[in-house]
Amino acid sequence: MPEIKTLTVAEFHEALKAQGVSRNEDLAFICPICGTIQDATDLIAAGAGKTFDEVERYLGFSCVGRWTGSGPHKKGTEPGYGCDWTLGGLFALHKLEVVTEDGKCHPRFMPATKEQVQEHVASRWWRHSGRTKPSR
Known part of the structure; x- marks a missing residue:
């Protein structure tokens, strides 16, 4: 099981601010x-x-991928297509927890x-155009 990194809410917000985006819609996660x-x-x-x-x-x-019908991730598949994973399930395979002031840990x-x-x-033009992903 991977080591889980913990951040306070303030540290988590700082990590988001460091992305340098001007719109909340552009805050990105992996x-x-x-x-x-x-x-x-x-x-x-x-x-x-x-x-x-x-x-x-x-x-x-x-x-x-939960909304695009991607299904479960297949090991070895290149990132970028999504999968059906959510942190609300039975298995704890996340890498980050945000700790609130009351000491509760929230997976993210x-x-x-x-x-x-x-x-x-910058790649948004193809992702939302219905086109296939360009090869690298």
Whole structure:
């Protein structure tokens, strides 16, 4: 089992601020199972909700693949397509917990780095166009 990193709420917020985005919709997280970087815009495009407020509860907690029909992650599959993972299930395979002032631990996906967010936002043209993912 991987080591779980813990952050206070303030530290978690700092990690999000370090992404340097101007819109909450662009805050990005990495699914611990399939490695897919995703943000609220992806969740909205996938049908998880119509607004940031509607998808916020899934952001950093459930993989976008739950709404795209991706199914379970297949080991060795390149990240970027999502899977059906959520942190609300029986298995604890997350890498991050945010600890609130009352000492409760809340599992979360790891926040993406600033560089990962920039690449993710720049690739939005193909992700939400219905086109297939460009090869690397």
